[in-house]
Amino acid sequence: MEKIKHSHIEVKGLKLHVAEIGSGPKAVVFLHGFPEIWYTWRHQLIAVANSGYRAIAFDFRGYGLSEHPADPQKETLYDLVDEIIGLLDALSISKAFLVGKDFGAIPGYLAAAVHPERVDAIITLGIPFILPGPDSLQIHQHLPKGFYITRWREPGRAEADFGRFDVKSVIRNIYTLFSGSEVPVAADDQEIMDLYDPSAPLPPWFSEEDLETYASLYEKSGFKYALQVPYRSFDTEGGLSDPKVTVPALLIMGEKDYVLKFPGIEDNIRSGAVKNIVPNLEIIYIPEGSHFVHEQFPEKVNQLIIEFLDKQSI
Structure with a gap:
């Protein structure tokens, strides 16, 4: 970890925090989700760099x-x-591999669709291709109104919910809740943070040191931007009517990932319908994998990522 270099690089008028290791001729750019940050890729950065790639993870704007x-x-x-x-x-960097997790998969796929000349290939974890826009919200109509995304889209509600706790507790609660196989849904008299069982331990693959690191980073940024992007901007049209991701692609899904229980998601993946948009897609399942499969089983995920990268680099 001490070999990872940190810098701030100006992009589109904003200084982004960038973590980088390795000096290979091919670059791999990692895209985090929520409540993640560059640090979520700590295992992958080192493994990919050791395999001869330039590994880069950054905090998205506002994170x-x-x-x-x-x-x-x-x-x-x-x-x-x-x-x-x-x-x-x-x-x-003229062209790079992209690796996206959770909502980070969405701008990764979109970048590959709109700028295929800049993307060698794309790997995503936990999320198949989803096109932001009104249609993407249909999933909410088939889940109870206490569905976590529905709650977090409501202005002020998550702010009030999260505001009852310190930042470290919010991160702990979300990591613990969202590493399960059930979709987080609150009852009418509950908020999402109320679903957390105080007696529940941290996941065995997530240390107190990891929690401290995440908390320190979110204490800097807060949750304001994270609630807007992705949750409150999912329904924004981007002018893409028939996107195609034609670059080689790999989707890694944990079999215990709660996202598979979102209406239509598992059928979309297992039926192969997702390949209508991402035709060169390979799908690999990890039997006991959760939504945080890259932190839960880093050696397995590292192996899958590196094997895929090496196939494209020949």
């Missing part, structure tokens, strides 16, 4: 040590697409 935009309420997932390409430009 961690990266600067916030002036008006977060106007931000969408499409701003992160521009940010990914802008970061490649700032680092003088």
Whole structure:
């Protein structure tokens, strides 16, 4: 970890916190989800660098040590697409591999669809291709109104819920809740934080030191931007009517990932319908994997990532 270099690089007028290790000719850019940050890729950064690649993870704008935009309420997932390409430009990288987890998969896929000349291939964990826009919210209509995304989209509600706790407790609660196989859904008289059982231990693969690191980064940024992007901007149209991701792609799914219980998601993946949009997609399941499969089983995920990268690099 001490060999990872940290810097701030200006992209689209904002200084982004960038973590980097390795000096190979091919670059791999990692895209975090929520409540994650660059640190979520700690295992993958080192493994990929040791395999001869230039490994880069950064905090998206408004997250961690990266600067916030002036008006977060106007931000969408499409701003992160521009940010990914802008970061490649700032680092003088003509083409890179992208690895996206959770919502980070979405701007990764969109970047590959809109800028295929800049993307060698894409790997995603936990999320298949989802096009932001009104149709993406249909999933909410088939889940109880206490569904966590529905709750977090409601202005002020998550702020009040999270505000009852310190930042470290919010991160602990979400990591513990969301590492289970059930979709987090609150009852009418509950908030999402109320679903956490105080007697529940941290997941065995998530240490107190990891929790401290996450908390220290979110104490810097807060949750304001994270609630806007992705949750409150999912329904924003981006002008893509029939996107295609034609670059080689790999989807790694934990069999115990609660996302598979979202309406239509598992059928979309297992039926192969997702390949209508991502035709060159390989899908690999990890039997006991949760939504945080890359932290839970880092050696297995590292192996899958490196084997896929090496196949494209021949």
